[in-house]
Amino acid sequence: MSASNQNWPSLRSVGLDGVLVSFGGSLSEPANRAALAFRAAVDRAGFAGVVETAPSLVSCYVRYEPLEVDPQELRTQLQGLMDGRDWYAAPLPQGRRLWRIPTVYGGALAPQLAEAAGLAGMSEIDAITALSSARVRVQTIGFAPGMPYLGALPQAWDIPRQTDLTPNVPAGGLCVAIRQLVLFPVATQTGWRQVGQTAIRLFDPTSDTPFVLRPGDEVQFPAIDLDTLDTLRDDPLGGAISEELP
Incomplete structure (x- = not known):
């Protein structure tokens, strides 16, 4: 699996205050690694309005305060971060x-x-x-x-x-x-x-x-x-x- 896969990663809205960035449709080591690394990168980025991040097996969930941030602007920021590197080959987060x-x-x-x-x-x-x-x-x-x-x-x-x-x-x-x-x-x-x-x-x-x-x-x-x-x-x-x- 690589970041050039035509279906992954993907970015989609979840409810009124969430964004889900997914790195695969089923569990694999690269997809799990990518989800963990991406979540750490979102935390480091400190995007305005983000109040919570959480990884799942192959995804990173980002919850934001909709009254504090333009959802489309946040999606653009997350897309830019997602496109910025091959997350499947990213190192795992520090502090493990x-x-x-x-x-x-x-x-x-x-x-x-x-x-x-x-x-x-x-x-x-x-x-x-x-x-x-x-x-x-x-x-x-x-x-x-x-x-x-x-x-x-x-x-x-x-x-x-x-x-x-x-x-x-x-x-x-x-x-x-x-x-x-x-x-x-x-x-x-x-x-x-x-x-x-x-x-x-x-x-x-x-x-x-x-x-x-x-x-x-x-x-x-x-x-x-x-x-x-x-x-x-x-x-x-x-x-x-x-x-x-x-």
Whole structure:
């Protein structure tokens, strides 16, 4: 995919106070990279009237105050920024972090590991090795407050979601489907298969920075045993550590 593609990127209005700049019709690494990089560039540009920006898997949403800015003028500014470089080859934003989040795989806490491993053509042991060593990017935050969509996993993990819902995956549950991982901040039902359990609390509404993970961060989920997980439950980060990426 490249910026010369005849359909992408695209710019369109959303409601009365939004603009959506999209870099693809489906998820890909270049399109996600472009969305993250473009969002950072809009924030740096400081266009008048812009009150919020947010990336999705392949798009950047820009919300503005319509009483403070001419919408067409803002669209022209965004178009100029969009046309100014190849966003698919742009570097990822500065300030990203690499997180390592301790995870128990399988067993009573993650009962669908065997099923997911089978769909991926692996034994449970090989699946744990693959998932615990994978380094994935936070592609976007969505569905629930602070909930990351992480990818992309190797092709073997292009497994479908379930046709039926799992009634309850607890907070901190790590689930897999379609070459992505999701980590739940709250207990919820889901069609994704739970393969692991962490003790991290992803959302703190009392904090000035309520989301632990941010789009563009990278994450690994090293394997631990159940006893170790129990010792981490009193830690809001569940034993997670992070370092700034270059």
